[in-house]
Amino acid sequence: MTALWQCQGVTSASTAGAVRQGSLRELNLAVVLRRIAAADRPPSRAGIAAGTGLTRATVSAVVDDLIAGRLVAEAEPAPRTGAGRPARGLVLASDGPAGLGLEVNVDYLAACVVDLTGTVRHHLVRRADLRPVSPADALERLAALAAEARAAAVRDGLTLAGATLAVPGLVDSGGLVRLAPNLGWRDVDVPALLAGHPLAEPVDGIPPLVVDNEANLAALGELHAGPPGSTSFLHITGEIGIGAGIVLDGVLYRGARGWSGEIGHIPVQPQGRPCRCGGQGCLERYAGQEAVLAAAGLAGADLPADTAATRLADLAGAGDPATLAALADAGTALGVAVAGVVNLLDLDTVVLGGGYAPLAPWLRPPVVAEIARRVLTAAWSPVTVRPAALGARSAAVGGAASVVRRVVDQPVGWLARSG
Amino acid sequence: MTALWQCQGVTSASTAGAVRQGSLRELNLAVVLRRIAAADRPPSRAGIAAGTGLTRATVSAVVDDLIAGRLVAEAEPAPRTGAGRPARGLVLASDGPAGLGLEVNVDYLAACVVDLTGTVRHHLVRRADLRPVSPADALERLAALAAEARAAAVRDGLTLAGATLAVPGLVDSGGLVRLAPNLGWRDVDVPALLAGHPLAEPVDGIPPLVVDNEANLAALGELHAGPPGSTSFLHITGEIGIGAGIVLDGVLYRGARGWSGEIGHIPVQPQGRPCRCGGQGCLERYAGQEAVLAAAGLAGADLPADTAATRLADLAGAGDPATLAALADAGTALGVAVAGVVNLLDLDTVVLGGGYAPLAPWLRPPVVAEIARRVLTAAWSPVTVRPAALGARSAAVGGAASVVRRVVDQPVGWLARSG
Incomplete structure (x- = not known):
């Protein structure tokens, strides 16, 4: 069986041989690559040498390896600004390794390819109500979508370096999904169900598929795509369930067992509506999509999550009173929970993500009002x-x-794998 | 004016001269001292050399400096277990530097001396209702208590290496207390009010007094005195106000501006009782000491916080129905807030501190019940x-x-200061 990602097109056979675990060369490769990745303008070899303290000869050798390994490319020549030939700047390669991001959610499957420069190259979505589908069938469909995404990546000359699967639930180490209440999954062993499939075949000992919580990965997506300098925030994914990712100084906070971020089950009306988690008055029962649709008079419409958000945004934009009232109430409930979080964690940025993003014009004012009213340091x-x-x-x-x-x-x- | 802490009794004049910022020697001093501090049994010089990879000569020189600087002492000789003279183990000195801990709270002042071994050597408490007292007067009284504690430390041969003041409120960098609602303090500049006092005189450029939030320092106290291995937890200080300190892997989490931990203002009944913070339904209004005393029929008794906790514990122990009901309700409200925190942060340990500690037999069951009911991962x-x-x-x-x-x-x- 062909591995879903494989190595191809590496022209320098010597690259991998030159790299040894724990070596100085390994360190230099990482230092130079990070320098190129973090630069505002494509740096020259000489600029990298000056900035890192490495010799020009070392930088040149390292850059040659990075180019041969398709991690780095030479930028188009800069316009001439003085005498002599302008130095060619170095950029991350857009035709080398890429990441595959996968998602199983309540009403869609998604597969996404991101190249080394951070550009989203492909984003495939299949809508389907996955609640009545068995985990094995859902993963089978996901694998087909992943294969499509991989084919698209290969057509671009990209090579998949690994995959991460987002699941709206509690994920244990090793990819066991303990509970995904809105999918109806309990103790689903994803790697076992995918056994024999390319997604689950390790390449050179590297586990091909990492399974992680959807809200955590959504927060990493925001860290990746959000405004520069925004490295500490609470990112809330509002769908049928509500999850949060807490990013502190650019690092995802995971908690004692990796199960942080269950903001949807913060009690906002302790004696209120029963929740499918067994609790009562959870935020999800007041600001989750089902609650908002019901309050807006759209209960039972059974819309996909993103369609539902768009539909609510359209109705709110048109001034529909029931929808406006529903969003105001949801925003207030969300604001109560967020105010508690800000009191506890002293975060200065809250990001409304997932299905909340298109509804932000209506959710934001009540959230801001509750923060102003309830946060001690506001x-x-x-x-x-x-x-x-x-x-x-x-x-x-x-x-x-x-x-x-x-x-x-x-x-x-x-580089070792691609050698 | 004499500095409140000063250096005395350092016998080796060469110690400080041998130490330079950023030097290898500095690193070695820290490595050897940490080794001695972390050891289960007093290590020998040879044992330290083996464990750190330093030469025996280097370890001996470093240990000599640490002994001369009163940071390390030789333990009593171990009983002979074989031939030859037993090596003398090294321990942290109990007669060298010490820390001064100070606290201004609603109804008491405290000053505490802890030596390098972690032993609490003195703990002075003055009960007084500080709400009607001006911040300047309160700090004047605190300074007098600090001087008493210092005199006691000096009688023991100890030298104060610095002081930290705990305040039940929001502390800005530089020691400005933005708000301590239950003390009635707002924008109190502690260093300015103490100007001219020994507590505020820098010694060798080291700021003598650090001002910090009480709940943060209480969590550090628990980290210091709690069971070994307990390095990630939520520590809740229940007094008239309720604060929390979040310790993650042995480090206090402070938040974007150092104002984390305001668990007392997490909303537990969003439409409930008004709070003095301007919010509504804050935990403090249901599980703070005033609320519990009122529910137990002790409103207006105006007891000091610790007396109140003892009194409530006595009544509960005697089976007083009103007190038992009051503690059950407070524990339930506390459990609702804690369940939200655990859902969000995935912490595996919750410590009931401050006035909650003696009430734990009655508060713990409802807190545990709410966690079981409301935490998704329970x-x-x-x-x-x-x-x-x-x-x-x-x-x-x-x-x-x-x-x-x-x-x-x-x-x-x-060592530089004591040279």
């Missing part, structure tokens, strides 16, 4: 509440971006 | 709820311990 330090840069599909992008980030952080792994 | 991963190791006074201990920890982490600062 008078001294404003909290920014803004829609996510990526809409409802940021989990797949975040998953793909996390693969790409691993390659940039540890290029030696990729 | 079925797979138990959450430990336990009383704090230190009772109501852990903030002062945590403040003193944080001074001592700074000395152990960066011994060169102390």
Whole structure:
């Protein structure tokens, strides 16, 4: 069986041989690659040498390896600004490794390809109500979509360096989904169900598929695509379930067992509506999509999550009173929960993501009002509440971006595989 | 004016001269001292050399400096177990630097001295209702108590290496107390009010007094005194106000501006009782000491916080129905807030501290019940709820311990000052 990602087109057979775990060369590869990735303008070899303290000869050798390994490319020559030949700047390669981000959600499957420059190259979505579908069947369909995405990547000359799957639930180490209440999954062993499939075949000992919580990956998607400098925030994914990803100084906070971010089950009316989690008065029962649709008079319309958000936004934009009231109530409930979180964690940015992004014009004012009213420090330090840069599909992008980030952080792994 | 802490009794004049910022020696001092601090049994010089990879000569020279600087002492000789003279183990000195922990709270002042071994050597408390007292007067009284504590430390041969003041409110960098609602403080500039006082005179450029949030320092006190291995937890200080300190992997989480932990203002009944913060239905209005006393029929008794907790514990222990009902209700409200926090942060340990510690037998069951009912992951991963190791006074201990920890982490600062 062909591995879903494989190595191709690496021209320098010597690359991998030159790289050894733990070596100085490994460190230099990472330092130079990170320098190129972080630069505002394509740096020259000489500029990298000056900035890192490495010799020009070392930088040149490292850059040659990075180019041979399709991690780096030479930019188009800069316009001449003085005498002599302008130095050619270095950029991340847009035709080398890429990340595959996958998502199983309540009413869609998604597969997304992100290249090393961070560009989303392909984004495939299949709408389907996955609640009545068995986990095995859902994963079978996902694998077919993943194969389509891989074919599209290969046509672009890209090579998949790994895949990350987003699931709206609690994921244990090893890819066991303990509980995804809105999908109806319990103790679903994703790698076992995918056994024999290319998605589950390790390549050179690297686990091909990482399974992670959707809200966590959506927050990473926002970190990837959001405004520069925004490295600490609470990202809320509002769909049928409501999850949160907490990013602190550019790092996802995962909690004691990786199960942080269950903001949808923060009690906002402790004696209120029963929740399918067994609790009562959870935020999800007041600000989840089903609650908003019901309050807007659209109960039972059974719309896909993104369609529902668009539909609500259309109705609200047209001034429909029931929809406006429903969004105001949902925003107030969301604001109560967010105010509690900000009191506890002292975060200065809250991002409305997933299905909340298109509804931000109506959700934001009540959230801001509850923060102003309930956060002890609100008078001294404003909290920014803004829609996510990526809409409802940021989990797949975040998953793909996390693969790409691993390659940039540890290029030696990729180079060894591609040798 | 004499500085409140000063250096005395350092016998080796060469110690400070041998230490330079950023030097290898500085690193070696820190490595050896940490080794001694972390050891289960007093290590020998040879053992330290083997464990650190330093030469025996280097370890001996470093240990000599640490002994001369009163950071390390030789333990009593171990009993002979074989031939030859037993090596003498090394321990942290109990007669060298010490930390001073201070606290201004609603109804008491406290000053606490902790030596380098972590032992609480003195703990002075003055009860007084500080709400009607001006911040300047309160700090004047605190300074007098600090001088008493210092005199007691000096009688023991200890030297204060710094002080940390705990305040039940929002502290800005530079020691400005933005708001301490239950004290009635707003924009109180502690260093300015203490100007000219020994507490505020820098010694060798080291700011003598650090001002910090009480709940943060109480959590550090628990980290210092709690069960070994307990390095990630939520520590809740229940007094008239309710604050929390979040410790993650042994490090206090402070938030974007250092104002994390305001668990008392998490809404538990969004349309409920008005709070003095301007919000409504805050946890504090249901589980703060005033609410519990009122529900127990003790409103207006105007007891000091610790007396109130003891009184409630006595009544509950005697089976007083009103007190039992009051504690059950408070525990349920606390459990609702804690369940939200655990859903969000996935913490596996919750510590009931401050005035909650003596009430833990009655508060714990409803907190555990709400966690079981409302935390999505409760079925797979138990959450430990336990009383704090230190009772109501852990903030002062945590403040003193944080001074001592700074000395152990960066011994060169102390050695330079004590030279």
